[in-house]
Amino acid sequence: DGGITQSPKYLFRKExxxxxxxxxxxxxxxxxxxxxxxxxxxxxxxxxxxxxxxxQKGDIAEGYSVSREKKESFPLTVTxxxxxxxxxxxxxxxIRGSHSPLHFGNGTRLTVT
Amino acid sequence: AQKITQTQPGMFVQExxxxxxxxxxxxSDPSYxxxxxxxxxxxxxxxLIYQGSxxxxxxxxxxxxxxxxxxxxxxxxxxxxxxxxxxxxxxCAMRGARGNYKLTFGKGxxxxxxx
Numbered sequence: 001d002g003g004i005t006q007s008p009k010y011l012f013r014k015e016x017x018x019x020x021x022x023x024x025x026x027x028x029x030x031x032x033x034x035x036x037x038x039x040x041x042x043x044x045x046x047x048x049x050x051x052x053x054x055x056q057k058g059d060i061a062e063g064y065s066v067s068r069e070k071k072e073s074f075p076l077t078v079t080x081x082x083x084x085x086x087x088x089x090x091x092x093x094x095i096r097g098s099h100s101p102l103h104f105g106n107g108t109r110l111t112v113t
Numbered sequence: 114a115q116k117i118t119q120t121q122p123g124m125f126v127q128e129x130x131x132x133x134x135x136x137x138x139x140x141s142d143p144s145y146x147x148x149x150x151x152x153x154x155x156x157x158x159x160x161l162i163y164q165g166s167x168x169x170x171x172x173x174x175x176x177x178x179x180x181x182x183x184x185x186x187x188x189x190x191x192x193x194x195x196x197x198x199x200x201x202x203x204x205c206a207m208r209g210a211r212g213n214y215k216l217t218f219g220k221g222x223x224x225x226x227x228x
Binding site: 031033035040041042043044045048050056058088090092094096097098099100101102103104105106107109 | 144145146148150155156157158160163165204208209210213214215216217218219220221
């Protein structure tokens, strides 16, 4: 079955450490997205990529970095510069440049202490 | 800029009754898409229904329908015959060309279905 895989489901890190969240899709979608969700809040866009080797900052990119070396993969690194990294992170993909819906992974819950 | 407003932080409905979740939006895009997603407590985002800005008829998907009023910039979700499994967060979202096709979300409405 086609879909988006995020791993791991739960992640724990010490403050000051960088951590990379994995996102893989086999839907053959060009566009991929990373969203952050805080308790009781909507989703806020961190980074997005419309095509391989290209990506753009979303609304809250500070303290995060991404790469898009393969169509299937869009890993997100939460750096030590991110002041409040504890959150639920959702990866999504879609057909590029269209109004089609985004398909989401099941998310990674990151806790930094 | 695109903006989605959901004014109901929480809603309650009796099982088997219908409920309307409100959504208003703001955009300068002449062409855009409106979406509703459901997020159960497990966290996954489930796509429910889509409405295109040029669609003449309101979208329907099973028990879900979208009450689209373009002039009022509203896209309310109607759930008919509520079930206990409908209890979840519901998010309204939109995407358009001028927003570079990013999906912009509202803050969500927590729906609780009572038996």
